[in-house]
Amino acid sequence: MNRRTNNILTCREMVELVTDYVEGRLDERDRGRFEAHVTECDACTRYIEQMRITVRALGHIPPETISPEAERELLDAFRNWRARGADA
């Protein structure tokens, strides 16, 4: 095994580095190694794309809402709190 092949990232290492890469936390050398692997590996290209799709999809999950009853109770609680403050 020559030094070059020894130095190439495996797919198994790639999948552990995706978030570091996407978050811009790889140093220049590792980023170079990461990108060198991507240029020759379609499966990892697909994997990284799927991670990006996943993050995007998570961002589109609609917000949870609080029920009107719960909100009314909270407003009552607020008025009570304010009234107690006025007494003190």
Next chain:
Amino acid sequence: MREQEAARGEAQGSGPSADPDAALLEGLRRGDEEAFRTLLEEYGPFLMRLALMHVPSASIAEEVVGDTWLAVLNGLDRFEGRSSLRTWIASIALNKARTRGTREGRILSFALLRRRYEEGGGPAVDPDRFQGRRGERPGWWASPPAAWEEPERQLEAAETRDVMLRAIRDLPPRQREVITMRDLLGWDAEEVCNALDLTETNQRVLLHRARSKVRTALEEHLKPDEATR
């Protein structure tokens, strides 16, 4: 409403405080109901999401959110503005949600088991999907990820959202918190580190584990139909 706008205006000129909620905080301290309503609107969905990470139902989550607001109101005098209002409210909500979640039996109660579960985390992808040492290219894909069918259309579907939310619920608590705050609520890494008291590296490791597992759940759901499905 006018009072609140005026308060926002004042805060802009008031120097070093960068917290966009400073004016609302002032309003709250004066007992201004409009400021409270605005905060409820601003933080309601966010607090529900945080609570739902740890408790099993929307009605319990609403109780957690209610308790959080009471704690916020009663703790206003002690809040010194060293963190942003948002970080402070989040840390209160997380404490309440974790306590309540434990009581509801959602979180593993064995500390040791929990710790192993948290720290270990396991690999991003099942190791069996890579070639072994005797393979043609050890460590390269043996079973590469399948293409997803029409992800744009599918990802909008309620069914796919449920798959993602279920995958998040199955994560260890810390991973669940990090991915919810980063990817569902859109916080940046630094804010999450502050609210959860994590180092930047730690935060990223947890995020990586969590995203990897959600991707795997999506892969199961979106891979091309097989005869068995």
